[in-house]
Amino acid sequence: MFSQSSQFWQQSTRSTRTRAAVFLGGAGLITAVPAVAFLSAPTAQAQPEIACTTTIPRSCSASGAELANRLTAPRDPLTALVNNPLMDLAGMVPVVNVFIGNGMDGNALHPNGFNGGILIGNGGDGWNSTTPGVAGGNGGSGRLFGSGGRGGDGYSDIRTSGDATGTDGGRGGNGGVFRGSGGAGGDGGDAVTYGATATAGHGGWGGLTTNGNGGGGGDGGYAYGGSIVTTDPETGLTTVQVGNAVGGDGGLGMPSGPTFPNQSTGDGGDGGDGGYAIAYGGDATGGDGGRAGNATSTGSGGEGGNGGYAIAVDELSVTGITTQTFPGVPGPVTVTTGEVIGGDAVGGSGGSGGVSYEGTGGDGGQGGSATAAAGSATGGNGGSGGHNWVGNINGHGGDGGNGGGASATPGGQYTVVSTPSGSEISSTLTPAAGEGDATGGRGGTGGNAGHTGGGYGSGDGGDGGDGGDATSDYKNATGGNGGFGGHGSLGGTGAGQPQDAANGGDGGDGGDAQVRNTSDFGSTVTGSAEGGNGGKGGAPGTQGSSGSDGQGGSATGGVTNDPGADG
Template sequence: MSRRHSSQAGNTGSRYRKRVAGATSSVGAFLAFGMAPLAAAPAAHADVDFLGDLLGDLVSSWSVADPGDAAATWDLDALFGAAGPGSAADDPFSWTAIMDQWFYQPLHAGVQAWITSDFGEMVNNSINGMFGLYLIGNGVDGTALNPDGGDGGLLFGDGGAGWDSDAAGVDGGDGGDALGILGNGGAGGDGGAGADGGAGGAGSWWMGHGGAGGAGGAALTSGLSGGDGGDGGASVAWFFGNGGAGGAGGAGGNGVAGTFGNGGTGNGGAGGSGGDGGTGGRSGYAWGNGGAGGQAGVGGNGGEGATGTAANPNGGNGGSAGAGGSGGVGGIKFDGSLGAAGQDADGGNGGAGGTGGDAYQDASGFLGNGGRGGVGGAGGSGVDGGDGGAGGNGGAGINGGLGGNGALGGTGVQTGGNGGAGGSGGDAAGSATVAGVAGNGGTGGQGGASDTGTAGNGGAGGHGGNGATGDDTIQTTGGNGGTGGRAGNAASGIGGEAGTGGDGGTGTFKGGNGGTGGIGSAGAFGGGDGGDGGAGGDATGWVDATGSTGVAPGTVYSQGGNGGNGGASGGPAASLTGGSGTVPIGGNGGAGGNGADDGISIGGNGGAGGQGGHGAGAAPGGDGGNGGNGGNGTYIGGNGGAGGNANSGGSTPGGDGGNGGNGGASAGATSGTLTNTHAGDGGRGGNGGNGTADAAPGNAGNGGNGGAGHGIADGGNGGNGGNGGSGDQSFGANGVSGVARGVPGADGGDGSTGGIGGNGGNGGSAENGNAGNAGNGGNGGNGGIGGTGGAGGTDPTTGLGQAGGNGGDGGAGGAGGTAGQAGEATGSGSDGSAGTDGNQGNGGKGGNGGAGGAGAAGTDGSSSATGTGGDGTGGGKGGVGGNAGNGGTGYVGGVGGTGGAGGVGGAGGAGGDGGTNASGVGQAAGDGGDGGVGGAAGSGGTGGASTGGGPDGADGSDGTGGAGGVGGAGGTGGAGVDGTSPANAAGGDGSAGGAGGDGGKGGAGGTSAGGTGGVGGTGGAGGSGGAGGDGGDGGIDSTGNGFDGGDGADGGAGGNGGDGGAGGTSTSGTDGSDGSGGALGSGGAGGAAGQGNPGQGGGTPGADGTAGNNGSDGNPGS
C-alpha cells in the first residue's frame, strides 16, 4: 500500500523537510502540469503525459478557475442557496450534509479505492519515486514507537490514525494531516488509562474533513482523573470540509475502599474527576460544519469507609466523589454562510460519595461510632449540565455517622443539572451506658443554573438515621433530616424546583426533626417552588429509670420530632421582567412526629409553610405553603405549623396565604411533675399577598383546628386566620393626562378591594378537661387608594380648557374572616371560648380629581401702519376640575378625595398699535381682550361608611376655583406727523396723535361649592396715547420778511385701564378675591410749536406757532 510514515516526530520527518526544501522546482513543475489545462503542460515533463491524462482534468476543473471568469462569479450562495440560520451540524437535510453525502464522500471513496488498489499502489509508487516526493498515498497509522499518524500525500491521501495507547498514563497519538488537494485528517488515538486522547489531524486544503479526537482513557487507578478527550482536527479546506469531533473524556477512577490495615486510617479514598471533552475542530472556509464537542467523562465514586475493628472501633469515613468533566466546545464555523458551528457537549455527572463504614461490633453490639458519608461530586458544565452526585450514607454504630452532602448540579446552556441527593444518616444502636444519636441526613445539592432553558432541581435532603427501638431501656434519638437543595436559577428560562427536606429518623427517646425544604429559584419565565419540609420522626418510648425528664421513675417517656419548615419559593429573576410562567408556591411544612402510644409522650410540632414568591410582569404572586400538622402525644399534642405568607404579583393577583396545620391530639396522661396535659394548638393562617396598581390582593389562609383532648387533657386552641392582603397603597391606576392631546383627562381607576381574612380554626374538643378556644378570624385587607384623575388639556381649536378626570373610588376593605367554633367538652370540663370575627379592612382613600385644563391665551390684535390697531381677543375659559372619588367602605371608612382645581382662564390678547393715515393723522390703537373665566372647581369625595366600630371616613374637600385670566393690554395710539418747513412759506401745523386702546377686563375667578373661589384676573393696562406732531418752521419771502411757524398738534388721549375680574363665589367656603384694575394709559405728548423765521435785511420776523396740548390720561381700572 502507498503509506507514509509520520512527519511529526523522528528522523522520517526530518528527512522529509530537507527534501521538500530541495525540490521546489520539481514540485512547481508537477503542480503546474497537474492543475493547469493540458495545453499549458511544461515541455520538461512531456514524457509523463499519462499523469496529466490521469489527474489533469480532475484537478484543473475543480481547483483552478478559468482566467476569464471573474472572482465574483464564484457565488456559492446563488448556486446552492445559503444555509438557513437554523442549520445544525447534524441536520441530514442541510446543504452541508447533502454536499458531504452526494458529492464529497463518493469522490473521496473513489480516490481511496484507487490509492488502496494493487494497480493504484503500483502507479502511485512510480509517481512518488519519479518526483522524489510523497504525492499520492495515505499516511501510516501510528504505533507504540511512532505514536503519531503519518501525513497524507501532497496531492491526495488521508492522514494516518494516531496510535491507541494501551499503556496507562500514556497519551494517544495525534492523527496525521492530509496535506494535499483532497483527503481527511487522521483520527487521534485513544489515551491509555487516565491519559489524554490524541488530537485529530487537519483535512486537505481544498476538500477534506478534520480527524476526530481520540477518547481520553478512563482512570483505572483509584482516585486519578480521567483523561481529556483530544481536540478534533481542523478542516483547512477553502471549499468544503467538516471539523473533526472532539474526543470523549475518560471516567474518573473510583476512590479506594478504606482499610485499617498497614496503618491505614480506614477512610475511603476520593474519587477522581472525569476528563473534559475535546474541542471540536473548525469548519472549512466556504462550506462545512464545525466539529461536535466531546462528551465529558463522569466523576469517580468515593471509596467506602472501612468497617471498624477491635483496635479501631469507629467506622471509617466515606471518600469524596470526583467532579464530572466539562463538555467539549463545538468547533467554530470559520467563515461564509454555508454550514454551522459544532454542537457543544453535555457535562458529565458527578460521582457518588462513599458510604461511611459501620462501627466494630462484637457479641454485645457496636463498640464505636459509624463513619461519615462522603460528599458527592459536582456535575460538569455543558449544553446540559451534569447532575451532581449523591452524598454517601453514614455508617451505623453506637452513634450513627452523618450523611454526606449532595453536590451542585452543573451549569447548562439549555438545562441545568440536578443537585445530588443528600445521604441518609447512619443508624444508632446506643448502649446501656451511652445514649445513641443517629446521624443527620446530608444537605441536598443546589440545582445547576441555566442560560436559556430550565434550571436544575435541588437535591432532596437525606433522611435522618434511625435509632434502635428494640430495647426500650436504651435511649436513642433519631437523626435530623437534611435540608433540601436550593433550586437552580435561570437567566432566560424557568427556574428549577427546590429539593424536599429529609424525614427525621425514629428513636426510643426522641424522633429526629424533619429537614427544611430548599429555597425556590428565580427565573425570567417563572420561579421554582420551595421544597416541602420533611416529616418529624416518631418516638417509640424509652424507660426513664431515674425520672430525669420529670416523670415518675420507671415511666416510659418519648417525644416526636418537629416537622421541617417548608422552603420559600422563588420568583422572576431580579434583573428581568417575569413572564407568565409557573406560579411559585412556598413549600408545605412537614408533619410533626408522633410520640409513643403509652407512658408520657409529646407530639412534635408541625413545620411552618414556606413563603410564596414575588411575581413580576405577568407572573402572579406565589401562594404560601400550608403548615404541617402537629403530632399526637399521650401528654401533649404538637402544635400545628403556621401557614406561609403569600407575596404580591405583577399584573396578576397576589397569592393566597397558606392554611395553618392542625394541632395534635392528647390522651390526657400525666406523671410526676408533668401534669399540664393538653392537645396542640392549630397553626395561624398565612397572610394574603398585597395587590399592585394592576392587580387585586390575595386572600388569607385559614387557621388550623386545635387538637382533641381526651381524658383530663384540655383541647387545643384553634389557630387565628391570617390577614387578607391589602390593595395597592400607593395609588390605583391614575387617569391618563389629556394635556399633550388637548382632550379631557381620563378618570382614575378604582382602588382594589382588600383580600378576605382567613377563618379561625375550631377549638379542640375535650372530655373532662377544658375544650379549646376558637381561633379568631383574620382581618380583611385594606382597600386600595383610588387613582387620581388625569389633568385636562387645552382644546387647540376652541382654546377652551378641558375638564379634569374624576378620581377613582377607594377600594372597600376586605371581609374579615369568620371565627372558628369553640370546642365542646363532653364530660366535666368547660366548653371553650368563642372566637372573634375578623374586622373588615379599612376602606381606601378616594382618588383626587384631576385639574382642569388652562384656557388658551387670546390672540393679540394686529398693528397697522396706516389704520387703527386691531382689538385683542379674549382668553379661553379654564376647564372644570374633576370630581374626587369617594372613600371606600370598611372598618374605618376611607377618606374622600380632594376635588380637582379649576383651570386657569387664558390671558386676553394685547391690542394692536395704531398707525398714521394718508393725511398724517395718528390712528387709535386697539383695545386689549378680556381675560378668560377661571374653571369651576371639582367636588370633594364622600367619606366611606364604617361597617364596624370605626369612624366613617371624612369627606374630601372641594377643589379651588381656577384663577381668572389677565386682561390684555391696550395698544399704543399712532403718533402724529410733524408739520412741513418750506423755504418760502409759513411752517405747516403738526397732525394729532391717536388715542391709546383700553385695557381688557380681567376674567372672573372660577366657582367652588365648598372650597375657595378662584381669584379674579387683573385688568389690562391702558395703552399710551400717540404723541402730537411738531409744527413746522416758517420760511422767508423775497423781500426778507419771515413767515410764521406752524402750530404743534395735541397728543392722543391715553387708554383706560381694564377692570379687574370678579373673584369666584363659593357656596360654603371662601369667595375668591377680586382682581386688581389695570393701570391707566398715559396721554400722548403735545407737539412742539414751529419757530417763525427772523427775516433778513430788516424784513419783518415771523411769529412762532402754538405748542400742542398733552393728551389726557385714561382712567385706571376698578
C-alpha cells in the same frame, strides 16, 4: 450585543502507648486488644478555662451558663468515644476497622461513606458530588453502636446557557442497632443558568435509627434563571430570552428509634428547607419543605421544613420606537412600545411537623412567600403541626406553620411617551388577561393532643398558623385562611396521673388582602380584595378551655372588598 441579567491530631505528652500502637497498626500488626487500649488513651484537647478555689466549687472564673452546663449536663460516654479522633484513626487501620473505628468518608471512586466498625463507630459522610448528573453519596451507617454519617451534597450545575440541573443530596446513614442517631441528608445541588431553565436538586432523606434521634432531611438547592436581553444596535429594539427556576424540595426527616433497650427519648428528624427560586422573565417555583420525622416514645416530633420563596422578576422588551406629535407638547416626541414580560411565582409549602407518641408534636414549616412583577403569585401553604398521639402532661400538639405572603403585578403591553431628551411625559400599561392575581397561602392546622383519645387527659392542642397576606396591583388579592387550632387531650387520668388542663389551640388569623396601584405604569384597578377567614379555635380536652378563634383578614382597595370571617 446582549447582557446577562488534616486536620492535625496533636498527641498528649503522655501518649507513648498511643504512638507505639499507631506504629504497629501502620505495619498491619495491630490487634483488637491494643486497639481498645489506645482508644481509651487520653488526648490533648482545648477545654473552657475553669478555675475553682476548692473541690466543691464556691467561686469559678467560668461563666454561669458554662459552669452550670458542666456541673449538671449529663455526659454521653458513647458520644465522647466515637467522636474521639482516635476512632477516626482506627477506621483507617486494616483489620481493626472491621470491628471498631469510624467509617471513612466517601470519595469520587466510592461515593457512599464507609460503615462504622461492627462493634462501635460512626458511619462516614457521603461524597459531595462534583460530577454532572451524579447525586451526592449516602452516609455510612453505624453497626451496633454509632451514628450514621451525613449524606453528601448534590452536584451544583452553574452555567451561562442551556438548562441547568442540580442533583439530589445523598441519604443520611442509619444509626447503630443498639444505639446511634440517623445521619442528616445532604443538601441538593444548586442550579444557575441564563435564558433557560434552572432546576435544583432535592435534599437527601435523613437516616433511620433504632434507638436515637432520626436523621434530619437535607435542604433543597436554590435555582436562579437569569434572562438574556438582546438589543439591535441599529433599531434599538430588544428581545428577551427568559429564564425559569425551580427550587429543590427539602428532604424528609426520619423517625426516632423504637424502645430498645429502654424507651427511646430520641426526637424525630427535622424536615429540610425547600430551596428558593429566582427567575427573570419566566416562572419561579420554590421548593417544598420536607416532612418531619415522628417520635416513637417520649421524644418530640421533628420540625417541618420551611417552603422556599419564589421571585419572578419582570423584563421589558421593546417592539417599536417612533417619533410623533403629542397634544400640548411642542415639537416631536418619542413613543416607545413593548411588553412587560414575566412569569408566575409559587412559594413552596411548609412540611408537616412530626407526630410524637407521648411527647410534643413538631411544628409545621412556614410557607414560602411569592413575588411576581409581571404575573400571578401564590404563597405556599403552612405545614400542619404534629399530633401528640396518646396524651401526656408534658405532651402537646405542634403549631401549624404560617402561610406565605403573595405580591403580584400584571404584565402586558406598555407605551411610554418621552421628550427627545428622554424626559418621560406619560406611561400606560394594558394589563394582560389572567395575570397579576395574588393569593396568600393557607395557615397550617395545629396538632391535636391525645389524638387517639387515650392517655392522661393532659396536653394542649397546637395553634393554627396565620394565613398569608396578599397584595396586587390592579388585579385580585385573596388572603390565605388561618389554620384551625388542635384539640386538647380527651383521655382519662390513667395510671394515677393528675388530670391537668387540656386547652384547645388558638386558630390562626386570616391573611389581609389589598389591591393598589403603585406600578411604574398607569392603569385602572379592576380587581377585588378578599380577606382570609380566621381559623377556628381547638376544642378543649376533658378539662380546659377552648382555643381562641382567629380573626378574619381585612380587605381594601378593590372594586369590591370582602373581609374574611372570624373563626
